[in-house]
Amino acid sequence: MMTTVQTPELWAAALHQAATLLQHSRCPLLISHPRPDGDTVGSALALRLALIRLGKAPQLACAHPLPEALACLPGAAAYQNVAPADEDLDLVVAVDLSDLNRSGGIYRETWRGKFPLLVIDHHETNEHFGDVNLVDPAAVATALPMTALIDVLGVPLDDAMATCLLAAVLTDTRGLRTANTSPEVLHFVGRLIEAGGDYAGVMEKTLDSVPYQQMRAWGVALGNLRLDGALAWTTFPLAEKLSLGIADHDDLDLGNLISRVAEAQVMATFLEMRDGTVKVSLRSRPGYNVAPIAKALGGGGHQQAAGCSIPGTLDDAQARVLPLLRTALLKAAG
Ligand SMILES: [Mn+2]
Known part of the structure; x- marks a missing residue:
């Protein structure tokens, strides 16, 4: 079902439908995407806590282990890396996933039509693959539609x-530094601090902490850094990953x-990944759009x-991606 959330009426309807699905569920499964980041984990954990308050038994799944910085968040120990048995769930909630491939194999195709699927997300490229889609591309994080949903469920925010x-x-x-950090976002953060959220602790453990091996890996990436006009890129060979003991699911935050x-x-x-593919991360400054290229x-x-993700060697991937980026730069300049 394709739902384009444009008007306040449609948004209110999606919120109501999402709340109804959760209210009728006893043991929903909340899925965070692989290479889990603060948004997919933090938003899912907040919903889990709200659902526990409502007397439900929510479960959490993510294909990859949580990074150290997120593993200390309240409830993070409840994450499993496999889906529960079918008899132990009655609703699936995709948190911060733009498409179902992003479940990392947690979602089973046999669940289609068997369990309702609720999508809570903010990616512009979201495919609205759920039965109910609470997708707000204007939101800086899934945390915002998630909080709107928790409000509709009537659960007050605790610390x-x-x-x-x-x-x-x-x-x-990235610490309230992105171009979409609006007054509303700052009000939202203020509300979270008022509710008892540990602002300084989160900043310190996430944005201000880099594991030693990751920082050594940054040394490799910075050594391979290239600049051509307004295009900068770097490569990270598999051999370097192996010698530093870096897992494939760790993107080193290089982007x-x-x-x-x-x-x-x-x-x-x-x-370069162990499976013969190359993981490509694209970034751009405001005025340039890398989403269509990805x-x-x-x-x-x-x-x-x-x-x-592109099959082949580092050279193959660069040969495919760099010309597209140069064209995008030329188009934006013209
Ligand atoms: Mn997000």
């Missing part, structure tokens, strides 16, 4: 929920690191941050 939601909004805005090259408008990182290559994301 634990607020801390989870802060982790979501602060990481997706955000490279996005700070002052001369660049469009940035790309190429990570989408054309089978991926997805936002205007300023998108990604995709």
